[in-house]
Amino acid sequence: MSGKAQTIEKVREFTDEKYKFGFVTDIETESAPKGLSEDIVRFISAKKDEPEWLLESRLKAYRHWLTMPDPEWQKPNFPPIDYQGSYYYSAPKSVGDGPQSLDEVDPEILKTYEKLGIPLFEQERLSGIPIAVDAVFDSVSVATTFKAKLEESGVIFCPISEAIQRCPELVKKYMGSVVPYTDNKHACLNSAVFTDGSFVYIPKGVKCPMELSTYFRINAENTGQFERTLIIAEEGSYVSYLEGCTAPMRDENQLHAAIVELITMDDAEIKYSTVQNWYPGDAEGKGGIYNFVTKRGLCKGKNSKISWTQVETGSAITWKYPSCILQGDNSVGEFYSIAITNNYQQADTGTKMIHLGKNTTSRIISKGISAGKSDQMYRGLVRMGPKAVGARNYTQCDSLLVGDQCGAHTVPYIETKNKSAVVEHEATTSKINEEQLFYLRQRGIPTEKAIALVVNGFCREVLQQLPMEFAVEAQKLVEISLEGSVG
Amino acid sequence: MVMQMNATQPFVDQFDDVQSRLPGSKLPWLEAFRKAGIEKFSTIGVPTIKTEAWKYTRLPNIDCKEFRSANWENGQVAVNAVAEFLSDALNQIRLVYVNGIIRPDLSNLTNLPDGISFEPLTQALESDPEFIESQLCTEELKYDQGFSALNAAMMESGTIFRVAKGVQVKEPIEIVHMNGVADAPIIGHPHNVFVLEAGSQATLVMRHAGIGTSAYFNNAVTEIVVGDSAILKHYTLQTDCMEAIHLSTVNVRVGKDATYETFNFAIGGRLSRTETRVRLEGRGAHCNLSGAYMMRGREHCDNITIVDHLVPDTTAREVFKGVLDDEARGVFQGKLIVHKYAQRTNGHQLSRALLLSDRAEMDAKPELEIYADDVKCSHGATTGQIDENALFYLRSRGVPEALARNLLIQSFIAEALEEISDEKVREAIAGLVVHWLPADCFSVDEWVQA
16 A cells, blocks of 8 residues: 555544543533523632632623623634533532542542543552542532642642632632733633632642642533633742543533643742643534633742643644743743644644743743644744843744645744843644655564654654653553554 | 724825826726725725734834825936946946936936836836736735735836746846935835746846935835746845835745745835745746845834745745844744645745844744645744854954954854855845944954954
């Protein structure tokens, strides 16, 4: 079979491959009435028994949201979102009001997470590395593991609704400080109707004893998920946080509009990794999640560091730019990304590195692989402020195209306002190098393996940034996607 | 929105004012063309920073009422000679315009080879209106930018250059614009049409010189067709004065196995903006869009390139380098679009800027938009200051610091100049680079002798 015919064959195979997380958990849920209004905002707030200030801030965001037009500058095409057609709150009935102990979690939910390969009991995973999990099911957090153990070292890891009750002053101080509700339309919506998400607080000088992770699962029909994550790393602390996402196969498009805010003080470091595998829609482009997320980190202190790593394989549309504001002198921002799109998936993703402090450095490595009829865009901003003396940036974004029906685009914005800043940007777009393939095949490696090798090499720089626990999962995901899409 | 309306209306008023006096006013097709232009302009309006292509370039707050279209007297100011640009230019073929008005006494067409027509738009509208109509009037007005639509409405000068099938001219031909010597600010909308028929070759040098101190606003549109297997080398030199606003839109269509090479060298201008759009329409079409800019004071230089790879086997290359001192600002926005089925496209784009001052600013947006898989496309963009190690190296060998800096700037720009395939033009531009460098130090020769 010729190389091209093989490619087409492989793409077809992949197209036929089923999304293996597409099952639905049959569980009784409690929902807010369909649609969006001030009453819904009040309903959510009341459900969570929130303090007055939070309700006020939600309503303020909601009123502002009403005045905001839908953004139009993005590359992905999609029909206008029917904001009134979704449920903004949906929770398994058994959860009741507020978090509970693990023993009380509905066995159906436990089974769901088990099926997804996520342990909701405090076992040790993967050759003895323990990992703490916060599981968010539709609008609520259903379980958080290893809470007690973490608290021994002073780390707070809990659903954000619990944090609002337990440490309101921290939440009040930092929530919305990195992503204000006025930032963009989807962030504004989130600020009004967010339901749950994770809260992490690492006290001064503490190195978090284990990996923290949150698994997001959308289950209910016609439901949007609006979670909110806030991570605060005090002076000299360190935390590595992972997030994973899956959803059932449904014909309608579901909106996932989250906000993630990270804050690092002097000498602190946050490593944030995402393996995003929301339902991508079927081969005809029907259904799938709209993943419109606002993620931003603030390197507030000196010598602090924020590192984003993302493996994006799911969602009908991925539209997000995990960013770093490098305010503290000598702070470091990193962005490592692999995005794989197939069929009719669309992705418009990238990062923003805003250099404000002296000697701040940032590094962007982005690898995009488009197959089928998908369309992918890297969009990034590197801004060197007038006071960012000695700042450095290095950007590399490479795209790999598989088949002649897909698209790959690169739009970097590079703004330099001071002479001592050094900015380097490189981008390439190509198909798999025939010579490399030939070389490998000549040495007796079958075509498919050879491609796997080349592509693995293409993604390697990003894959090796993932914590070991996730690297295994991500590599598997990349393999599945590539097995079917390249030939 | 109100601001934009306010900026747009005076231009429309001006059109109503001068409409009847514009050249070719007796030609019904031209009248219709102008009308379509002004309607389009009224709808689109003057660009604001919300217009993506003008994201980093703010149009200076000019009072368009102060700017008048040039009249015959404006062209007759005392200019007696044209400074030579090319070293051995004898009997240089050229058309010369002063304040936008053709000056036959300074122009020279005596050696014009057979098969070439080279004349001002005003004249061509009398002698060969059908040709201009065939070039301008496509099914609908194609201009989608405010100022190019305004040019369609207001065009009153420009040059028509036409090379017949198979005719090859080696010697560069010049178009010289001298501006800034009027007693009031002048606005001009030159419209150029360059057509190279199949198998022909030519080299065009366009010089825009600010020779006085008065303000002027130049809004040019150039339409270029490079026929199959033809080669056009098109070099632009902008030595505009500090009060000049120079906007230029160049639309190029490149045929099968044809080559379009352009180099835009800019030193000066309050605002100098060149937007080059190339459509590679035939297999084997190639373009090289490069340039260099050296800006100081509060000058602003904006280079925009859009290359459409429409068919398989086309190539594009771009190298832009800029030096920015004081509060100068440089902008580069480049876009390579590889259309579906345009396989085996090869595209390369590079933008590099050297900042000499802390108040200088560089904004770059190199874009790739790709819909075919068998392509090799890349872009690179860098910004930085003079390499301290290189400076140290030169100083450690006894080169005075100011001279060492000048040498490093010169060598930085030299990389872009290598894109110019015409040796004479390259040398002449290299001379302008040296001329721009800060002069408060020895030259290399003086230093060697000292």
